[in-house]
Amino acid sequence: MNIKFNYIILFGIPGFILLIFFLGLNTNNKYDTRELVGNQINNFKLIDIYENKTITNLDLKENNFTLINFWASWCSPCRAEHKYLMDLKSQTDLRIVGINFKDKEINAKNYLKELNNPYYFLAKDINGKISIKFGIYGIPESILVDRNLKIIKKYIGPINEKDFNEIIKIVTKL
Amino acid sequence: MLSNIGNTLIILNILVTLIIIYSSHLSLKNQEVKISKKIYDLSLAQSTISIVTFFVLITGFIVSDFSLITVFQNSHIDKPLFYKISGTWGNHEGSLLLWINVLVLFSYFFLILNKKTLKNYRLSTLIIQNFLIFGFLLFLLINSNPFSLVFPTPNIGLGLNPILQDPALAIHPPLLYIGFVGSSIYFSAALASLITDFKGKLFATSIKLWVSISWVFQTLGIVVGSIWAYYELGWGGFWFWDPVENASLMPWFVMTALMHSLFVLEKRNTLYSWVIVLCLSTFTLSVTGTFLVRSGILNSVHTFANDPSRGLYILLFLSLMIFSSIGIFLKKYKKENYDFNANSKETFILINNWFMAFFLATVLIGTVYPIFTEVIGNIKISVGPPFYNIVILPLVIPFMIFMALAPNIKWIKNSLDNFLPLTIIIISAIFLNVLIINFFKPYSIQSSLITISSLFLIIHTLIDLIKCLKKKVNLDYSRIVSHLGFGLLVFFIGINHNFSIENDFNLKIGEKKIFENYKISFNSVKIEEQKNYKTIIGLFNITNLKDLSQETLKPEIRIYSNPETLTYETSIKSKLSYDLYLTMSNINRSDFYNIKFQKKPFMIWVWISAMMIALGGFMRIFKSEH
Amino acid sequence: MKKIILLFTIFLTFSNLILKSENINEIKIFKNIRCLICQGQSIADSNSDFAQTIKLVVKDQILEGKSEKEIYNFLIDKYGEWIVYKPTTNPQNFILWLTPYAILFIGGFIILVIVKKREKH
Numbered sequence: 001m002n003i004k005f006n007y008i009i010l011f012g013i014p015g016f017i018l019l020i021f022f023l024g025l026n027t028n029n030k031y032d033t034r035e036l037v038g039n040q041i042n043n044f045k046l047i048d049i050y051e052n053k054t055i056t057n058l059d060l061k062e063n064n065f066t067l068i069n070f071w072a073s074w075c076s077p078c079r080a081e082h083k084y085l086m087d088l089k090s091q092t093d094l095r096i097v098g099i100n101f102k103d104k105e106i107n108a109k110n111y112l113k114e115l116n117n118p119y120y121f122l123a124k125d126i127n128g129k130i131s132i133k134f135g136i137y138g139i140p141e142s143i144l145v146d147r148n149l150k151i152i153k154k155y156i157g158p159i160n161e162k163d164f165n166e167i168i169k170i171v172t173k174l
Numbered sequence: 175m176l177s178n179i180g181n182t183l184i185i186l187n188i189l190v191t192l193i194i195i196y197s198s199h200l201s202l203k204n205q206e207v208k209i210s211k212k213i214y215d216l217s218l219a220q221s222t223i224s225i226v227t228f229f230v231l232i233t234g235f236i237v238s239d240f241s242l243i244t245v246f247q248n249s250h251i252d253k254p255l256f257y258k259i260s261g262t263w264g265n266h267e268g269s270l271l272l273w274i275n276v277l278v279l280f281s282y283f284f285l286i287l288n289k290k291t292l293k294n295y296r297l298s299t300l301i302i303q304n305f306l307i308f309g310f311l312l313f314l315l316i317n318s319n320p321f322s323l324v325f326p327t328p329n330i331g332l333g334l335n336p337i338l339q340d341p342a343l344a345i346h347p348p349l350l351y352i353g354f355v356g357s358s359i360y361f362s363a364a365l366a367s368l369i370t371d372f373k374g375k376l377f378a379t380s381i382k383l384w385v386s387i388s389w390v391f392q393t394l395g396i397v398v399g400s401i402w403a404y405y406e407l408g409w410g411g412f413w414f415w416d417p418v419e420n421a422s423l424m425p426w427f428v429m430t431a432l433m434h435s436l437f438v439l440e441k442r443n444t445l446y447s448w449v450i451v452l453c454l455s456t457f458t459l460s461v462t463g464t465f466l467v468r469s470g471i472l473n474s475v476h477t478f479a480n481d482p483s484r485g486l487y488i489l490l491f492l493s494l495m496i497f498s499s500i501g502i503f504l505k506k507y508k509k510e511n512y513d514f515n516a517n518s519k520e521t522f523i524l525i526n527n528w529f530m531a532f533f534l535a536t537v538l539i540g541t542v543y544p545i546f547t548e549v550i551g552n553i554k555i556s557v558g559p560p561f562y563n564i565v566i567l568p569l570v571i572p573f574m575i576f577m578a579l580a581p582n583i584k585w586i587k588n589s590l591d592n593f594l595p596l597t598i599i600i601i602s603a604i605f606l607n608v609l610i611i612n613f614f615k616p617y618s619i620q621s622s623l624i625t626i627s628s629l630f631l632i633i634h635t636l637i638d639l640i641k642c643l644k645k646k647v648n649l650d651y652s653r654i655v656s657h658l659g660f661g662l663l664v665f666f667i668g669i670n671h672n673f674s675i676e677n678d679f680n681l682k683i684g685e686k687k688i689f690e691n692y693k694i695s696f697n698s699v700k701i702e703e704q705k706n707y708k709t710i711i712g713l714f715n716i717t718n719l720k721d722l723s724q725e726t727l728k729p730e731i732r733i734y735s736n737p738e739t740l741t742y743e744t745s746i747k748s749k750l751s752y753d754l755y756l757t758m759s760n761i762n763r764s765d766f767y768n769i770k771f772q773k774k775p776f777m778i779w780v781w782i783s784a785m786m787i788a789l790g791g792f793m794r795i796f797k798s799e800h
Numbered sequence: 801m802k803k804i805i806l807l808f809t810i811f812l813t814f815s816n817l818i819l820k821s822e823n824i825n826e827i828k829i830f831k832n833i834r835c836l837i838c839q840g841q842s843i844a845d846s847n848s849d850f851a852q853t854i855k856l857v858v859k860d861q862i863l864e865g866k867s868e869k870e871i872y873n874f875l876i877d878k879y880g881e882w883i884v885y886k887p888t889t890n891p892q893n894f895i896l897w898l899t900p901y902a903i904l905f906i907g908g909f910i911i912l913v914i915v916k917k918r919e920k921h
Contacts, residue, residue, distance in 0.1 A: 010504065014496050017542075021489055024471045024545040025482045031473070031554055031836065031882050039877070074763075102763065102849075128853035129860065135878035137836045137850050409845035416840055473840060516915045524914065528907040536900040543887075543896045556834055557896065558842075558885025565900055676827055678844065678855070742847060759847035768847060 033135060037151045041068075041143070042133055046097075046123035049105060055097070055121050061147050063095045065171045068143045069119075070136050072103040073111035078140045081158035085118040088164070092171045095120040101139050102128050144170065176234045177242055180321030183227040187274075188311045190220045195304045198297045209285075209293055217282045217300070220307075224278040228271055231320050232262045240331055243324040244268060248333035252706055260344030261333060266468060266484070267320035269347055274314065276355040277307045284359050284384065291372070291380050298366030299359070306358055309491050317487055336707070336734055336741055342402035346395060353392025354425045354460035357453075359384050360432075364453035365499060368506040373446050378439035381453070383795065385436060388456075389429045390791035396422050397784040408744040408757045410676065410772045412780070415562045417472040420541045421463030424534055428456045431530035434523045441585060442520060447510055448527070454499045459534075461492045471545060515587045522580035529573045536565050568620060570664060574627040577657055578634040581650065599637070603629035617672040624668050631661035652797060656790025662783035666776045676772040682765050693717040694756075694771055707734045712758040712767070714745070729758040753777035824862055829871060830855060832885050842885065 045056045060066045069085060071078040088094050098119035100108045105124060112122075125131050134143060135154075142155040144167060152170065155163050194216045201210060231244070235258045240246040248265040249258055263272045281303040288296055314320075337343075360381045367377045399422065400412040413419060432452040438445045466472050469485020514520045540557045547553045579596075603626045610625065611617070635658040642651065675690050686695040695715040702709050710731040717724050727745035734741070747754040755772040830844035835851050843851040854875075861871050875883050887893050 007504065010500055011497065014500070018489065018493050018496070020546055020549050021465065021471065021542075022486075023549045025469055025485045025489070027471075027548050029470060029473050031880075033836075033879055036878075036880055104763075127856055128849075129857050132853055132857045132878065137879065407845075409841070411845075414840075512914045512917065514915055521911070521915060524911050528904075528911055531907050532900060532904045535903040539896060539899050547892075551892070553892070554880065554882045555887055555893070556882050556885050557887050558832070558834070560832055560886030561896070564886075565897070569904070678827060678830065757847075761852055762849055768852065770844075 032156050033137070034154050034156055036135065037154060039151055040149045041145055041151060044130070044133065046099070046121070046130070049100065049108065049122045049124050053121075055123070057149055060095075060097075060145060060149060064093070064147050065152075066095045066097055066145050067167070068097045068099065068134065068145065070099045070101050070125075070131055070134075070139050070141045072101045072139055073107040074103065075101075075139050077158040079115070081140055081160070082115050082118070084159045084161075084164045086116055088167060088171075089118040092168065094167070094171045098122040099131060099134075100124045101131055101136075102126065176230055176239050177321045177323050180227060180230045180234075180242075181315075181319070183223055183230065184311060184315050184319070184321070187220060187223045187227065188308065188315070190216055190223060191304050191308045191311060194220065195301050195308070198301045198304075202294055202297050202301075207293065209297060213297075213300070214286065217285055221278050221282045224275045228262075228275050231268055231271055232259055234321075235259060235262045238331060240329065241323055241325070241327040242320065243322050244320040246324050246328050246331055246333075248331075250331035250333050251329075253331075253333070253339070256341075257339040257344070261338070263347050264338055264343070265333075266481075267314070267318045269351075270310065270314050270318050271320055272347065272351055273355050274307060274310050276351045277303065277310060277358055280356050280359040280384070281307065281362075284363070287383075288380055291376065292370060294370040295363075295366050295372035295377075295380075298369050299363045302362035302365050303359060306362065306495075309494075313487050313491070317484060336732065336739065337406065340402060340406055342398050342405070346398045346402060349391050349398055350395030350422055353388050353390075353395050353429075354422065354456070354463070356384065356388040356391065357425060357429065357456040357460055360388075360453045361457035361495075361499075364450045365502055368450060368502055371506075374443045375440055377446070378436050378449065382436055382440070385429065385433055386791060386795045389426075389433055390788050390795065392422070392426050392429055393784075393788040393791060396426060397781070397788065400784070401781055404777075405744070405746060408742050410744075410755045410757075410770070410774065415537075415540070415559045417541050418467050420537050421467050424463060424537055424541075425456050425459045427530045427534040427537070428452055428459060431527045432456060434526045438520050438523050444510060444512060444520070447507060450503065452527075454503065458492070458496060458499070459538075461488065461495060465489055465492055466541065472541070517583065518587055519580065519583045519585045522576060522583050525576050526580070529569065529576070532569060533566060536562065540565075567624065571620075571623045571627045574631045574661060574664065577660065578631040581638065581653055581657070595637070599630055599633050600626075602633055603627070614673060621668060621672050624664060628661050628665040628668065632658060632665060635661060652790045652792075652794035654790070655793060656787050659783045659786025659788075659790060663780060663787065666779045666783055669776050670774055670780060673775045674772060676770070678768070678770045680761065680766040681769050682767070687769070688719075691719045692771070692773070693719055694769070696767070696769070707732045709733070709743075710760075714756055714758075714769075716754060716756075716771075725754055727754060727756040729756050731758065731760055748778050750778060751775065824868060826859060826862055829858055829862075829868060832872070833858070833875060834883050834885055836879065836883065 041057060043057050045054055047054050067085075067088065085096055089096055096118050098121070100122060102125065108122075108124070112119075123130070138156070140158050142159060143151055144153040144155075145151055153166070159167075194213065197210075197213055197216065201213060231242075233239075234242045234245045235249050236255065238245065238249060238251055238258070240249075244265060244267045248268070249261050253261065262268045281300060284303075285296060285300055363377075363381050363384075367373060372380075396419075399419070403414070404410070404412040432449065435445050435449050435452060439449050465485060465488040468481075469488065470482055471485060514524070540561050543557055544555055547555055606629050607622055607625045611622070635654055638650075639654050639658070642654065675692070677687070677689055679687050681687060681694075681696045683696055683699055686693055688694075693716070695717070697713045697715055700711045700713065702711060710733075712729050712731075714727045714729070715724060716727060725747050727747060729745040730743035732741045732743060733739075742757055742759050745756045753772075753774045755770075755774060757770040759768045761768055827844060831842045833843045833854060835841045835843050835846040835848055835854075837850050838846045838848055841851075843854050858871055861874065866874075872884050872886075876888070881888060887896055889897060
């Protein structure tokens, strides 16, 4: 009985560890914050680039859903996702708040003149500090929040067709 | 053509390996007293084939034969010759070939240098070692063949990563492989010893040399890796508790424990089972480390591209190794009676093992814990330097005290006759610490205790050295040198940690920054074109405001075109009393440059002490050759 | 006499063993934060954009008077536990922090047992 127990322990512990290693082989290694949903976004106060108005987190409660999109004129994947932003604006009542990340205002304005402006509100984040408060670590990145300011979805990288369809589904569900 | 030669040689090697296993198996059964010449010849042939195969691959790198996919991916027409050659083992496939060479050469030399030991023991070791060799040859042929072809033959090559073109990085893998791959031989010998009942003192003597060799080279490999990290990677540190570093450190802990336990087995003929466990664990940890590093399961700064299929194979191999060694050990295990007096050298060596087990457990748990949390709980966490430092550092204090006391304790039973000298040494250590704090600046209690215990070890060992020199007895220089080296290493790392000055700030060209008695002037920037990169060299003037001495430092930002990489070359001024360390990096879309400056006291003594540890091991190898 | 010298030195030592002033050390904090877009570098070592930005945010928070723990909690809230190198001491990490000490105690116990056996003879 005692000997059997020893065998079980001595074979079991390495066996367990090796099993975990095996299962670990299939996990994705690159870290991302996609899973970090469910929290509320912090209080913020942003100033619009075009008009002389401000927006705070409380203003977001007016709409069912808001998409906060982080972008810059010097970022090429941002161009790739731009048409989806335009479509979201025209096809739904989703409000898109844009945060222009570490960019020059004139370049940002030219970019939007060229590609059209999907933003209900456009703020600038010159040194990137505002984006950190939203948990951003690269661009483009987008956060979908509901009227209770809860983060529903995070999109790391440009929004693609799959993401676009997903947003449409969520936003038009009510 | 090289591909055909290479592949043929690998298959030939596999055949020879299988014949060796078979012939040895037959030889085990026959009544001959000596091992037949055929087996020696086969083993020599195996070594020759392995070496030639390796040279064939080197040739492929030298002549830039890009039809070989390994050469294509890891070399480049414009690479300097020295780095073309060292690039041979700087990649996964080539390094596996180096693994095999070490396995084979250790197998051969163990065979021919152990002629006075039991025939069956030697044959069994050979068989088991050749099973390991077979496993790796199979892995090489099926999954990671350096001679696989790419078609059509490319022209230029992909591998011009400048970070890898460094002399320290060139010798780092061979050193480590002689270390932890060399431990395979006493893994095999341990299993052979269990199977053939070749135990005790005789067994210890047969593996002593191999344990020492692997320990010395493992130590050197780790130190060279740290030196490379310090001079090349630009963060001013030399140990990051990165999974790859930990993978090389874990076998080192077991090797150290094993080296010390062998003394007990040899002198007192006990601790046999424990020595076997240590022998089996060393190579097991080596393969585990290789698995962790090459499978892609852990996130780290390493050069090998990661591939889960490799991971699967290595995991399978590891599982076979572990289960068969546990099985054989359990079957042959006989209970031993330990008869240790509390105040005896045997007990102190047990204490060494105890601490090594603790250090090993900490590093192992810290390294693999993130895998467990991810697989079981789907949570990703990081376990980094703060964890290891908090857990390990406090225990280094008693460890060094034991390290100082142990060598002078007698075997079997010691009498407490050296109480007064010990007290004097401790007081001297405490007093020196007081001086340091008073003349420079205070630091934490833990740092004080570490300084005191390292000084205790240093002074105690120096007194031993003087005693040795006086008596002119060739007592124990190797131990004195290694222990002294260790004490000095901890001491200097402590000084470095407590008195380093570092700062991180942004400057524009022409600006200066003043802090802590240093004025750093960012004078200008020079742009140069080199053969395969463009460089932006910053000219910095560092003035010590206390003694008005000046140094010029020239960090660089290098832009390589093939492949497009940006590297930051640190400017380091190494002197005996301190190193000055400056890194400059550009900030996108800004005129500012980010500057990191460090002054690190006695940095070079850290390397010297670490080398001393290895030197002691070397001395032991040559002493035992007499 | 010897005892007096011993006591005096110990007293001198302990009167000097002041705990290092607990001023917040920004570089220590930088070294504990992981760069999310790099392969295994802290933001102290990294030259990436992300590192530069986080450094600014941390510096601001230090000026606001936030403690080290508050800064880490802020970052963990935004980026997950992965971003700090020192694992949290939450219950889920108890195995991590305590198992090495468990092994230490077990080892010590084993040695005591081995040595005590001798005393019995």
